[in-house]
Amino acid sequence: MGTLNKKTIRDLDIKGKKILLRCDFNVPMDEEGNITDDTRIRAAIPTIEYILDNGGSVILMSHLGRPKGEPNPKYSLKLVVKRIEQLIGKGIKFADDNLVISDATKNLAKELKQGEILLLQNMRFRKEEEENDENFSKELASLGDIYVNDAFGTSHRAHTSTVGVAAFLPSAMGFLIEKELKIMGETLETPERPFIVILGGAKVSDKIGIIENLIDKVDAIIIGGGMAYTFLKSKGYEIGQSLLEEDKINLAAGLLEKAEEKDLEFLLPIDVVVAKEFAPNSEHRTVDTDSIPKTMMGMDIGEKTVELFVGKIKNAKTIIWNGPVGVFEMPVFAKGTEEIARAMANSKAVTIVGGGDSAAAVEKFGFTDKMVHVSTGGGASLELLEGRVLPGVEALENR
Numbered sequence: 001m002g003t004l005n006k007k008t009i010r011d012l013d014i015k016g017k018k019i020l021l022r023c024d025f026n027v028p029m030d031e032e033g034n035i036t037d038d039t040r041i042r043a044a045i046p047t048i049e050y051i052l053d054n055g056g057s058v059i060l061m062s063h064l065g066r067p068k069g070e071p072n073p074k075y076s077l078k079l080v081v082k083r084i085e086q087l088i089g090k091g092i093k094f095a096d097d098n099l100v101i102s103d104a105t106k107n108l109a110k111e112l113k114q115g116e117i118l119l120l121q122n123m124r125f126r127k128e129e130e131e132n133d134e135n136f137s138k139e140l141a142s143l144g145d146i147y148v149n150d151a152f153g154t155s156h157r158a159h160t161s162t163v164g165v166a167a168f169l170p171s172a173m174g175f176l177i178e179k180e181l182k183i184m185g186e187t188l189e190t191p192e193r194p195f196i197v198i199l200g201g202a203k204v205s206d207k208i209g210i211i212e213n214l215i216d217k218v219d220a221i222i223i224g225g226g227m228a229y230t231f232l233k234s235k236g237y238e239i240g241q242s243l244l245e246e247d248k249i250n251l252a253a254g255l256l257e258k259a260e261e262k263d264l265e266f267l268l269p270i271d272v273v274v275a276k277e278f279a280p281n282s283e284h285r286t287v288d289t290d291s292i293p294k295t296m297m298g299m300d301i302g303e304k305t306v307e308l309f310v311g312k313i314k315n316a317k318t319i320i321w322n323g324p325v326g327v328f329e330m331p332v333f334a335k336g337t338e339e340i341a342r343a344m345a346n347s348k349a350v351t352i353v354g355g356g357d358s359a360a361a362v363e364k365f366g367f368t369d370k371m372v373h374v375s376t377g378g379g380a381s382l383e384l385l386e387g388r389v390l391p392g393v394e395a396l397e398n399r
């Protein structure tokens with residue numbers, strides 16, 4: 001997984017130094033700009049505290065939302081200042097700067113004293129951020145002495161503040177990235193068996209890389225969610241109006257064949273909850289997978305499938321889950337996802353939940369604390385499961 005050869009913050013002498021710390025403060029907010037889930041901010045605190053405890057000062061950088069390279073008050077990091085202050089227990093400075101690094105901000109950075117914290121404005125207010133621009137990287141690097149990346153949720157992106165800046169300063173990863181890489185790396189390399197993976201979500205295309213990487217590592221692959229229907233179609237089932245990726249039918253058939261050759265269990269839903277429309281109040285009922293009406297669409301796994309999948313979860317020693325098994329945002333189609341989450345929460349296995357929608361589902365049903373690990377990064381944890389090296393880690397200094 002490429003973690004062992006990369007420096008961590010413990011390898012650096014940070015006393016009296018200004019640490020440019022890339023965090024992921026891209027937190028969900030309501031319409032009024034109130035933070036609805038501060039998990040990602042909390043996850044950054046240990047690294048911030050370590051820097052302060054060891055005599056450094058901190059220049060925080062992050063993005064928030066998708067301002068598309070322009071200043072936009074809706075995505076100002078001012079919205080997270082108070083929460084950071086509450087969690088860290090002290091005041092921080094905020095460089096409210098539409099250019100992110102104007103002379104005024106350079107001065108704030110220059111004058112920053114040991115033990116102080118300065119938060120820069122949303123990196124994505126500048127289009128150069130997503131372009132991984134060399135000059136912008138240099139300018140950013142000029143603010144501090146050391147670069148530390150702890151933005152796991154953005155480490156799969158090669159941007160200025162996650163990759164470019166690392167070329168111009170001594171660099172290392174923070175505790176959050178270290179933890180995320182360690183748990184995923186160890187689990188994939190030396191899992192306790194049986195080792196199963198549960199995949200869901202909307203699209204097969206998003207999960208092909210994971211299946212291809214894990215097919216040689218796991219003892220069973222369990223598929224739910226919208227992606228199951230392309231597999232069912234490839235086996236000749238009528239799937240009605242359910243989600244289908246026509247151009248992935250052959251690929252799905254190939255994966256099923258490969259699993260069979262390997263004698264690997266590859267479980268698909270045996271019954272599903274079908275609805276007339278993609279709507280929370282739609283008329284719905286449960287049918288066996290071989291009886292999906294032409295006019296209806298699969299929205300959740302049925303009770304028999306829940307029983308089948310939960311049985312596998314109960315016997316497993318390692319479980320990785322990525323992607324909801326139904327349209328869990330609509331309460332009537334959330335049951336399957338809730339039951340998978342509950343079974344994992346009750347299991348004594350090593351339970352790992354990939355970020356994004358599955359983490360949101362686990363949080364919604366109140367099981368987050370019952371899992372061994374819930375990743376803070378959706379796209380990034382997907383890429384780890386695909387066996388890829390994250391650009392934001394690759395860019396850091398070797399030991």
Ligand code: AMP
Nearest residue numbers: 201202203225226298299323325326327
């Ligand atoms: P992903 O981002 O690929 O993990 O997909 C998550 C989304 O998949 C969620 O918003 C779910 O509502 C959706 N989803 C899960 N099951 C289904 C289904 N049977 N039909 C349509 N969408 C689904």
